[in-house]
Amino acid sequence: MTAFRGHIDGLNTKTIQSAHAVIERESVSKVFVDGSNLGSFVAETKQRLPAVEVVTFFHNVETRFFWGAFCKNKTVHAAGVMVANYLAERKAVRWSDKVICLNQRDSRLLKKLYGRGATHIAPMALEDKLPSSFNHKTEFSDSQPYALFVGGTFYANQTGITWFVREVAPRIDLLIYIVGRGFEALKSELEIPGKVTVVGTVDNLSEWYMRAQFVVAPVFDGSGMKTKVAEALMYGKKVVGTPEAFTGYEDIINQAGWVCSTVDDFVAAIVTAGKEIKTLFYPELREIYQNKYSLNAARVRMKKILEEPI
Known part of the structure; x- marks a missing residue:
């Protein structure tokens, strides 16, 4: 199965080759990878283009996340998803020049699972969706809190x-x-x-x-x-x-x-x-x-x- 080779979440041989072509054509020196589930891209990039710096951002420790999902719903599919993400994430940890985690807890877990923790910690960021009409001075009304x-x-x-x-x-x-x-x-x-x-x-x-x-x-x-x-x-x-x-x-x-x-x-x-x-x-x-x-x-x-x- 291609998923166990890391071809998950839209990643495949064609998309990897297309990205590499852009990197080479534009002389890109740094690549930011948004998610450890794209570990196969990280590995193939460093193997083909070793001079390119690869930075991977870990939204979760995906193996831990999908382990929790598997424990909640113990199906063959859930087990397969967990294993596929483990294999991809292991590549991301091994081959990334910089590993960014959201917190120290995740960094420690990466170290335990794969032998290497984060190089940097950067907490999550969220787009500001507070509307201009939001009443910043709203006090409680007579309605039930x-x-x-x-x-x-x-x-x-x-x-x-x-x-x-x-x-x-x-x-x-x-x-x-x-x-x-x-x-x-x-x-x-x-x-x-x-x-x-x-x-x-x-x-x-x-x-x-x-x-x-x-x-x-x-x-x-x-x-x-x-x-x-x-x-x-x-x-x-x-x-x-x-x-x-x-x-x-x-x-x-x-x-x-x-x-x-x-x-x-x-x-x-x-x-x-x-x-x-x-x-x-x-x-x-x-x-x-x-x-x-x-x-x-x-x-x-x-x-x-x-x-x-x-």
């Missing part, structure tokens, strides 16, 4: 929010809205009248963030960094989440919210958040996003990394 869960139905999100609905929601006096693509199919499983409302796919996510008191992130598995934490900061929202949700955000946890590992932790943190959060927008949280997790911040980091000698 709510906490917001945002995410698609990939395995870690679904497992985490199912646990939260079962274990935490019955013990708190706050409405929870679940927003994210695919969750509308789980209404019957997750909704609790007066406690949990499943919205599912929405056209305008900013409206839901605008009115939320805070964000919950009960995610217990995964790799990389959780996009929805940076997104919450972008909208000036605090987060009640697990250590996994805050992985890569450790230096701003005290400002960003509350870390919870157990049911009791979540209940206590949500009670505290309900009492302490009196505004719908924290400008200092948005400033953290702008300084650390915006595209402008990422450009500064990447420029420095790319300009450093090997």
